[in-house]
Amino acid sequence: MQGPLSTRRGALLYLIAWLYLGMALGVVCAALAHTRLVNGLVFALPTTPAYGIAAGFSTYYLCRANPLGTRPAPLIIVMLAAAAILAGFMWLAVLQGWNELCQGLGVAWAGVPVGTELSALLFALGALLYGLLAAINYLAIEAGRARNAERHALEARVAAQEAELRMLRTQIDPHFLFNSLNSISALTSQDPRAARDMTLQLASFCRHSLGLAGQDKVTLEQEMTLIRHFLAIEKVRFGARLVTEEALEKGALACLVPPMIIQPLVENAVKHGIGQLPEGGLLLVAAWREGRGAATRLRITVSNAVDEHANSGGAGGIGLANVRQRLACAYPNAATIAWKREDGTFTVDIALPGETKES
Structure with a gap:
């Protein structure tokens, strides 16, 4: 059940707070009525928590039925x-x-004389506490609404990122497949056995890639298995x-x-780097790990020889742009x-969180 008593811990804390308030009210009543402390406690302590529970439920459902913004503020006030x-x-x-009822028991420790001053105090305190509970409930309702809006916005952002990731991943498979088929077509007439x-x-590569297609993350070892199949395909050509x-x-x-x-x-390293060098x-x-614990980072570098006089050496095609976008979505x-070119070598460096299945 929702409301002020929705959890055991919340109900216990709520009851304790009202018991303390009842004890304080009992002391005040005893002082104003010029009677003993025990009389004031017997008068106020049992009824104060009961009022707190009743007022808590009343204000909660009243505020839920009249949320802010649905009606004019003066009307709600x-x-x-x-x-x-x-x-x-x-x-x-x-x-x-x-x-x-207590006075009817005829015992000395029950009942207090309730005068005009004490009655006014009790009425004012009851009204003020009710108003305070209403304000607290409105704050809690608005805070919950803000959390829900934030959660929905986060879910929408995650869904958009997942859709973008799927789109980016679908760009890779046809791109690589078309390049491979073009190579096979060229080898068919020159070297049928190599084709x-x-x-x-290529069939082995596709089988492995399809097995990983439905996963959001794979181990680097699984990724390297795909890389080895890809390089085996390229070695047939080069x-x-x-x-x-x-x-x-x-x-x-x-x-x-x-x-x-x-x-x-x-693929970019082979096509735009080594593929442009007559001598290959x-x-x-x-790949290696840096740091420890939650700060662990995975570093991956791909380096290839390039033509020092060419403008590109691995930076062409959709490769770098695609990887950058996928990393931005996933992490x-x-x-x-980052990438750099120096001394006849083009190097791409990736740094990402060092997550494992255990972590």
């Missing part, structure tokens, strides 16, 4: 003022009835011109990455990508 005055009179009537080997490697190396830290292989996040970089060159993929403000 007048309605709450009338409800507070009515609650004050009802509490005063309950206190007086309880006092008469056949390349077709088989032969000894394409030299590959890996420098993979063991701990980095368990880290999670978006699927096919490295493949576009490797080296392509290096390295908002938590991943970076």
Whole structure:
């Protein structure tokens, strides 16, 4: 059940607060009525928590039925003022009835003389407490509404990011497939056996990529399996011109990455870097972890030889733009990508959170 007593902990704290208020009111009543403290406590302590529970439920449902913004503010103020005055009179009537019942017991420690001053105080206190509870309920309702709006906005943003990620991932598969089919077509007349080997490697690559297509994150080891299939396809075309190396830290292989996040970089390195060199060159993929605990970062670099006189050496195609957008969607403000070209080498450096399945 919703409201002020929606949880056991909340109900206990609410009851304790009203018990303390009842004890304080009992002390004040004893002083104003010039009677003993025990009489004041017997008069105020049982009825104050009961009023707190009744007023709490009343204000909660009244505020829920009349949320801010749905009706004119003056009308809500007048309605709450009338409800507070009515609650004050009802509490005063309950206190007086309880006092008469206690006095009827004929014992010295029960009942207090309720004069005009004490009655006015009790009525005013009841009305003020009702108004305070209404204000607290309105604050809680508006805070809950703000949290819900924030949650809905976050859900919408996440849904938009997931849609963008799916769109970006679908750009990669046709792009790579078309390039591979063009290569197979070129090899068909020049080297039928190489074309056949390349077709088989492409089939293996597609099987593995389809197995990972439905996952948001894969391990770096799984990603590298795809990279090796891709490079096997390219080696059929380039032969000894394409030299590959890996420098993979063991701990980095368990880290999670978006699927096919490295493949576009490797494809660009082959097509726009090594593919432009008559003598070919080296392509290096390295990965390692930095830091510890929650601050662990995964670093991935893809380096390739380039023509020093050419304008591009791995920066062409959709590869870098696609990877940058996917990283921004998957790790908002938590991943970076940078590239540089020097000494005949083009290097792309990626840094992202070092997440694992365990973490």
